[in-house]
Amino acid sequence: MNHTDGAFVDVLQFLIMGIQRGSIYAMVAMGFNMIYNATGIINFAQGEFVVLGGLMMVTLTMAYNLSIVFAFILTVLFLIIAGILMERLTINPVKQPTVLRLIIITIAVSIIIKGAAMVFWGKGSHYMRHFSGTESLDFYGARILPQTLWIFAILFFVVVAYILFFNYTMTGKCMRACAINRDAARLAGINDRKMVMLSFALSAGIGAIAGIIITPIIQMDYARGAMLGLKGFGAAVLGGLGNSMGAVVAGVLLGILEAMGAGYISSHYMDAIALVILLFVLFIRPSGIFGSSEAMRLKEF
Amino acid sequence: MKGKNSAGFLALIIGIIATPFLVTNDYYLGVLIFAAFNSLACIGLCLLMGYAGQISIGHGAFVAIGAYTSGILTAKLAWSPWLAMLCGILLVIVIAFCLGIPALRLKGHYLAMATLGFASIVHIVVVAAVDLTGGPSGIVNIPRLDLFGYVLNSDRQYFYFSWGVVALGIYIAFNLINSRMGRGLQAIHGSEDAAASLGINITSYKVQVFMLSAVFASVSGSLYAYYVNYIDPGPFDVGHSVLLVTMVAVGGLHNIWGALIGAIFLSLLPEFLSFLSEYLEAFGIEYQPDFDTLIYGSILLIIMLFLPEGIFKGITGSMGSVVSSVKKSLGRTAGREQ
Numbered sequence: 001m002n003h004t005d006g007a008f009v010d011v012l013q014f015l016i017m018g019i020q021r022g023s024i025y026a027m028v029a030m031g032f033n034m035i036y037n038a039t040g041i042i043n044f045a046q047g048e049f050v051v052l053g054g055l056m057m058v059t060l061t062m063a064y065n066l067s068i069v070f071a072f073i074l075t076v077l078f079l080i081i082a083g084i085l086m087e088r089l090t091i092n093p094v095k096q097p098t099v100l101r102l103i104i105i106t107i108a109v110s111i112i113i114k115g116a117a118m119v120f121w122g123k124g125s126h127y128m129r130h131f132s133g134t135e136s137l138d139f140y141g142a143r144i145l146p147q148t149l150w151i152f153a154i155l156f157f158v159v160v161a162y163i164l165f166f167n168y169t170m171t172g173k174c175m176r177a178c179a180i181n182r183d184a185a186r187l188a189g190i191n192d193r194k195m196v197m198l199s200f201a202l203s204a205g206i207g208a209i210a211g212i213i214i215t216p217i218i219q220m221d222y223a224r225g226a227m228l229g230l231k232g233f234g235a236a237v238l239g240g241l242g243n244s245m246g247a248v249v250a251g252v253l254l255g256i257l258e259a260m261g262a263g264y265i266s267s268h269y270m271d272a273i274a275l276v277i278l279l280f281v282l283f284i285r286p287s288g289i290f291g292s293s294e295a296m297r298l299k300e301f
Numbered sequence: 302m303k304g305k306n307s308a309g310f311l312a313l314i315i316g317i318i319a320t321p322f323l324v325t326n327d328y329y330l331g332v333l334i335f336a337a338f339n340s341l342a343c344i345g346l347c348l349l350m351g352y353a354g355q356i357s358i359g360h361g362a363f364v365a366i367g368a369y370t371s372g373i374l375t376a377k378l379a380w381s382p383w384l385a386m387l388c389g390i391l392l393v394i395v396i397a398f399c400l401g402i403p404a405l406r407l408k409g410h411y412l413a414m415a416t417l418g419f420a421s422i423v424h425i426v427v428v429a430a431v432d433l434t435g436g437p438s439g440i441v442n443i444p445r446l447d448l449f450g451y452v453l454n455s456d457r458q459y460f461y462f463s464w465g466v467v468a469l470g471i472y473i474a475f476n477l478i479n480s481r482m483g484r485g486l487q488a489i490h491g492s493e494d495a496a497a498s499l500g501i502n503i504t505s506y507k508v509q510v511f512m513l514s515a516v517f518a519s520v521s522g523s524l525y526a527y528y529v530n531y532i533d534p535g536p537f538d539v540g541h542s543v544l545l546v547t548m549v550a551v552g553g554l555h556n557i558w559g560a561l562i563g564a565i566f567l568s569l570l571p572e573f574l575s576f577l578s579e580y581l582e583a584f585g586i587e588y589q590p591d592f593d594t595l596i597y598g599s600i601l602l603i604i605m606l607f608l609p610e611g612i613f614k615g616i617t618g619s620m621g622s623v624v625s626s627v628k629k630s631l632g633r634t635a636g637r638e639q
Contacts, residue, residue: 282403
């Protein structure tokens with residue numbers, strides 16, 4: 001009896017951990033999708049947005065002692081500005097884009113952000129205080145941190161805001177129109193350049209939120225961006241590139257698979273699990289579990 | 302090899318022979334030896350990226366596989382370094398084949414991410430498989446390379462040897478480019494559909510050049526292991542794969558000489574920056590090696606924005622018309638053969 005109880009608690013614990021990790025992947029994937037939908041570009045600096053958000057939050061809350069809410073808003077605004085700057089300075093000026101050139105440009109931006117983060121925040125990892133205490137709660141025998149509940153709640157809030165924005169606001173609808181057919185959208189009087197800029201702003205903002213909420217748990221350092229970006233991309237592909245609701249489900253699924261793998265197979269290879277899944281999806285079904293191959297052909301850049 | 306390229310090749314050989322007489326400091330000679338390893342990997346990567354038009358952000362993994370195969374077989378099993386290097390080559394051929402078949406069907410961003418994912422997986426395995434790779438503490442006591450029973454002990458000997466291998470690599474690369482396959486690859490770069498309609502087996506060509514570029518990377522890894530005699534996972538992270546792409550892109554994607562110049566330029570850049578820092582200090586600016594990453598990224602971004610053809614084109618700007626006429630004549634010969 002005790003044994004089965006223990007096994008049940010284990011599963012529950014891994015599930016909680018998995019959803020917590022997966023929430024972050026889901027938000028990174030949503031960031032990828034926004035830029036991809038608007039431009040057809042995969043932004044290799046997406047993981048760096050998360051790192052920058054986390055580190056900025058550390059400085060504002062720990063060094064300047066701002067309240068969590070105020071620091072949260074400031075950090076997101078800071079990243080939105082960073083996203084706009086990235087688009088205006090590095091994407092917008094490129095007159096004859098090729099895929100290879102755009103990939104290398106976003107890689108260059110990611111190197112610059114990583115290098116800047118290393119200069120400003122050093123190589124160590126940074127502790128940040130939890131939003132509301134570190135006393136873990138009991139959930140049917142499993143332990144759950146209040147911060148984890150914050151992560152779930154904020155993911156939920158982001159998803160709802162995303163749906164409302166893209167379905168019920170004029171700007172959101174314009175962005176969707178651009179994603180479906182940019183030329184047609186332009187003919188209908190939509191300023192597509194502005195929508196591209198907006199997509200970078202929102203994408204950086206969502207990355208900032210992901211970085212802010214996970215930092216108390218993982219203790220952010222400058223070098224985490226590549227791995228976060230890769231796993232987030234894994235979630236985006238698994239959910240069907242461009243499909244943000246698919247990305248949320250896929251992100252959480254990826255997080256759970258990773259946590260289960262770490263718990264039952266080997267924690268040393270934990271980071272590899274999500275990447276192996278990424279490769280398999282790319283090789284076998286690059287349109288993702290929710291995407292149709294037809295939609296994918298239209299999008300190929 | 303013909304015309305301008307053979308002149309370039311001659312200049313390279315003379316440069317290789319002369320350099321150790323000009324650079325007598327062992328430390329700087331060592332830096333140039335590291336530049337040779339990067340050059341070798343970049344020549345292979347340039348064949349894949351510049352000529353076949355396929356991106357790989359995973360070639361650091363092939364360097365790692367070459368280095369670790371050499372390290373494990375020589376230090377732990379006391380194999381001959383040459384045999385170990387050969388095993389590394391065979392291993393990456395098999396891996397590149399298995400990875401290339403599914404991966405090279407992907408395009409653009411998907412291929413970039415797939416190769417990046419592959420590089421991450423290899424790095425994770427290198428760190429985690431402690432029994433095999435020594436984990437984070439790495440492998441020590443890797444022997445030096447011997448040539449006909451004569452151990453390459455001094456840096457000068459190793460300089461000549463490693464740059465000799467680079468010259469051989471360039472020779473092979475140019476032979477490939479000017480072969481039927483090379484023209485096929487450039488056709489694939491132009492348009493896959495058009496190339497296929499002309500009877501070029503796209504998949505086979507792409508996988509073959511992927512395997513060849515992996516072999517270049519593997520050999521560079523093996524030479525690295527035999528030179529430093531010690532390997533750990535540190536230099537083989539994803540950042541190294543990105544650095545190789547950076548080198549090729551900075552030098553110029555569409556030209557082997559560009560890849561070579563990019564590799565040498567970025568390999569020497571940290572030395573140049575630390576040299577510069579002494580002067581900057583006089584103006585009250587304190588330069589730290591931590592800034593290197595930032596400088597790398599900025600250089601890459603500036604080149605991609607303003608000189609998308611790379612610095613090689615910038616240097617040979619006046620000869621630009623010659624390059625384009627060579628390209629045109631290449632195109633004509635390719636057209637005639639079809």
